[in-house]
Amino acid sequence: MPIRFEVNGKLVEVEVEPRTSLADCLRHGLRLTGTHVGCEHGVCGACTVIVDGVAVRSCLMLAVQAEGSQIRTVEGLSDDHALSPLQAAFRKHHALQCGFCTPGMITTAHALLSEEPDADAARVRDVLSGNLCRCTGYIPIVEAVLEARAAYQAQDKGDRK
């Protein structure tokens, strides 16, 4: 069946089976392979994308449920020229090794800091504890997210003006 939604600011129409997950639709239907699938049962968080502003496990959501939604994937968080503040902080703090969990970490952290730019370390750890990473031991990821807060705080102030 055909479905339509917006992904990274672009309206797309794609043909899916009713049973197709949003993750598979993004990866194989739309070739947005930055979103990764690590467990297919909603535990690892590698497939996290942002649907209408909320961090969602795209392996647990059917593609048809995304009809009419606005979706952001890791590919939509920066352009060719520069890394986003969150991505740059990940690089600076060596918050990624194999890179497989990274898109889910980035989208999760982006959704968190967009809502809560002042999140403290405990809150960051708590939210990220829904995403598994097997390489880094998480400490540098938390350091990176805490550093990136400044950019979101500045954005937040700008929005309120």
Add this chain to the structure above:
Amino acid sequence: MRATNSFVGSPIERVEDLRFLRGRGQYVDDLTREGLLHAAILRSAVAHGRIRSIDVSAARALRGVHAVITAAELGPKPPVIPVRLQPLPILEPFHQPVIAADRVRYVGEPVAIVVAESPALAEDALDLIGLEIDPLPVVADRHVSAKNEVLLFEDHGSNLAIEYRAERGNADAAFHAADFVRRESFGVQRHTAVMMEPRGVMAEWDPAQGKLIVSGASKVPFFNRRILAKQMGLAEDAIELVENDVGGGFGVRGEFYPEDFLIPFAAKFTGRPVKWIEDRREHLIASNHAREAECEIEIACRKDGTILGLRGQAHIDIGAYTRTNGMVGARNVAQFLSGPYRVPNIQVDVALHLTNKTPVGTYRGPGRFETDFFRERLFDLAAADLGIDRVEFRRRNLVAKTEMPYALATITPYEAKDELDNGDYQAALDQCLREFNWVEKATLDGKLIDGRYHGMALGCFIEGGAAGPSESARLALETDGTVSVFVGSSAVGQGLETVFTQIAADALEMPMESIRGVYHGSTGYVRDGFGSYHSRSVVMGGSAIVLAAESLRKAIREAAATALDCAARDIEILDGRAASAGGASIALADLAAKGLAVEEVFSNHKHTYAYGAHAAHVAVDPKTGHVALIDYVAVEDVGRVINPMTLRGQVIGSLVQGLGGVFLEHLVYDENGQLLSGSLADYLMPTASDFPNIRAFVSGLHPSPINPLGAKGAGEGGLIPAGGVIANAVAAALASLGVQPCRLPLSPPRVWEMIEAARKARP
């Protein structure tokens, strides 16, 4: 190397990150091809049985299914997978066939493979296969295995695959003469790497060229190509193994598994490209398990704590077959029981038992995690009995700088000798005590504060690396004046491209931007390669790059001398040009036009030993059994630091993985050989909130004497001492109750049970 170019030793941000952070990595499941088909694998749901019948007619009839392959399609005898590390003829009866023909020996063993238009269709077709298996009694653990009432391989007559012995000096004589002997039993639970990206294979067969391309390779592609060529009846150079981005290896990914034959076979069989991506449930029953080990060991000492000997028997449950590297953990348990300590007399026997469980392989720090847990626990028990301070006990027995190189126990039947290369073990211990603030913190030992018992512990370790025999590097000067680096090493997510760029840039005396790229892990790049395992990449691949850089500079000088009509020794290479003493110069880009490339091989048969000390502060809640990690200090000297940032990442990442093994991770089987922890909701791994208090201190104060970089393998050390240190800290915390943890994991229910048992045992 010129001092002005010092990328080596600097915390350079990784070159890989730019693609990973933007979602532009290319992992094997990100690949697609015109006409791509998808495979799914039917696996035995029975741990032990005889296949009575397989009816694939309904599956074959399903629209969109292109093939259903069983053992029948593979000829009279399906190929088997050989042992890669430490092979012996006596292990051959236990090699795993790529598909089960008439017998299944573990839950997860491949029985049939479906190739269809989509992964979902392939899975639909699996449900239509009628598989009937007559169950046999299950050998569920090593105790049942040892009875030999039910045999996995009747022709062999026993479930004991092999026994190893580690030997040095005369242990029996040492124990006979000792003032003090202490014996204890220990156990480590079955767990494994569980990297975030499941395994995957994509194969393309070109009938016109007679060529096979297999993507998804990793770790040891050249070795795997040799196996596959033999199995497929193809010449090695008719096969290309391609390494893509890899979502974690940790020893488990990249060994030769049944799917590494089945998917290429399916591609040739169907004449279409075929891809298979392991799902997580599959991963937990199909990929190598590790770590399941028990032992009874004893220590002999003088009254003053001087160790005279270690002696004992260990038992390893290796599962249903001997996989490519399934022997390594067992032999390491035996050989590295002595760790960084001076133990003149050793006799450790290890028995490898076959059971109806998923076969084992190596997982980061194979055997070392287990044996360090055994040793460090035994040391604390012995020190307490002798009334000697734990730190002092270790200090007295660490191998001294002046004793290097120091011989380890020899392993029979391989007659494998090894020695510790160099280092100042005492200095690492002292640094750890300082950073941890041991003297002050030790006063909290055993104290009950706000309802929790606090405890400290400390342990020392070694980490082996640099497995031989050699590694290749090819450097090519490109027509834009940059240099491409091709290596036989493999990238499994550890940041190889960055550290090799640093090494190459320094050795070539060029800026990092002049290194066009590091190309690794595929069989097309160099003549032969040995890959990435045993923490060997930096030492072996890095040293090969250093040799090749020297050759390339020489070749550039010679080419420039010809072009500029001067002597090669008068040529200086600077800023993308080769200049003569007389002032004439030629651009490297122009020299490249004629084709300038060199390939060098670095050979080495010795091992490096990084070393260090860890200390932990825990708080145990006696009401719940929960152990909180209050502070953890990891100190390691790795000979030479290439990139302190990525090295710290390796230490902390490895340690947290190890803490998973200490507290959480457990592949639990029932008596029918069924895996009970078969999802990530059941197999618990550390999360961001579990272990936030870790401090790592890495240094390169004592370069290894056995390679031009002075580097040592450094990817595994973080987890090696974790079990012993944490268990000793828990014992110290609960000393007033007399709790002595001797088995992992230290999950809350198990710690709580130990506390309750200890309380009941006391009057």
